[in-house]
Amino acid sequence: MDKATASLPLMLKQLRLGSIRELWQTMAEKAIHEQWSPQQYLAELCSAELASREDKRLQRHLRESKLPAGKHLSGFNFNAIEGVNKAQVHDLIDRPSWVKQGANILLFGASGVGKTHIASSIGYGLIEAGIRVKFSSATALVQHLQQAKQELKLEYALLKLDKYAVLIVDDIGYIRKTEQETSVLFELIAHRYERCSMIITSNQSFEDWDTLFDDSSMTIAAIDRLVHHATIIQCLGESYRRKASLKTKEEG
CATH class of the missing domain: 3.40.50.300 (P-loop containing nucleotide triphosphate hydrolases)
Structure with a gap:
């Protein structure tokens, strides 16, 4: 693992991209296996992050209601x-x-x-x-x-x-x-x-x-x-x- 890849979890944590931090490795393996383009890989990660944030927002608003x-x-x-x-x-x-x-x-x-x-x-x-x-x-x-x-x-x-x-x-x-x-x-x-x-x-x-x-x-x-x-x-x-x-x- 190169230096940039090794520091990726820390950078994702600092950027508060929790779902991407959890999924990037698993999804990378899937991307390689299914021959995704870099753009598709990035889109899938972003979609997962947005879905996670929406779910957390919904749960937070339900609690406070x-x-x-x-x-x-x-x-x-x-x-x-x-x-x-x-x-x-x-x-x-x-x-x-x-x-x-x-x-x-x-x-x-x-x-x-x-x-x-x-x-x-x-x-x-x-x-x-x-x-x-x-x-x-x-x-x-x-x-x-x-x-x-x-x-x-x-x-x-x-x-x-x-x-x-x-x-x-x-x-x-x-x-x-x-x-x-x-x-x-x-x-x-x-x-x-x-x-x-x-x-x-x-x-x-x-x-x-x-x-x-x-x-x-x-x-x-x-x-x-x-x-x-x-x-x-x-x-x-x-x-x-x-x-x-x-x-x-x-x-x-």
């Missing part, structure tokens, strides 16, 4: 609810132009009908399409922003969320109606308006949102911003959890 495990589109029973179908959800995933427009998706329905599952399945699909997503319960997110506001860091916290093109806020109806929580929730909505997208799930329809905001004018302003560019989905059906509980009792 905090999406609930297992809530993929393939596992959702659309026959159990009305108001949404598989083709509609696929379209939101396959044609994500709404994300570039800073548009929103609002999912309404009783507890247990699958709103979180649908929102999460859209999140998983968007991540696979290269779009960064963050999932959080509304209560946890508001508490985080409230803490940031107390530390005079709310603007920084809102800007930090901007790296996620889509923010999934789950169960907004469970936020306690306090001046502090109302304030940061409205500031979040206003901050992302026409800039970054939100997917919001709620067991309360708009006419009941006066329980979320202390001021009626703030309620109207928040709803106005959310629905200006939005897909609104009303999920109608019986609670999955209730049906599962009844089935368990029957089997017992």
Whole structure:
């Protein structure tokens, strides 16, 4: 082995070409055996490196998204609810132009009908399409922003969320109606308006949102911003959890 070849692993490490560093020898033997041209050999190495980086990016974005495990589109029973179908959800995933427009998706329905599952399945699909997503319960997110506001860091916290093109806020109806929580929730909505997208799930329809905001004018302003560019989905059906509980009792 000549000096240049001997130093190749070190140079590839310094260049952070991990996959090429692992594969160049094995692929070189294959190239010789199959009589590849130098260009084909280089192309195969580069392709492997790019595929590895894409897989690592996907895994990193899945971890940081905090999406609930297992809530993929393939596992959702659309026959159990009305108001949404598989083709509609696929379209939101396959044609994500709404994300570039800073548009929103609002999912309404009783507890247990699958709103979180649908929102999460859209999140998983968007991540696979290269779009960064963050999932959080509304209560946890508001508490985080409230803490940031107390530390005079709310603007920084809102800007930090901007790296996620889509923010999934789950169960907004469970936020306690306090001046502090109302304030940061409205500031979040206003901050992302026409800039970054939100997917919001709620067991309360708009006419009941006066329980979320202390001021009626703030309620109207928040709803106005959310629905200006939005897909609104009303999920109608019986609670999955209730049906599962009844089935368990029957089997017992």
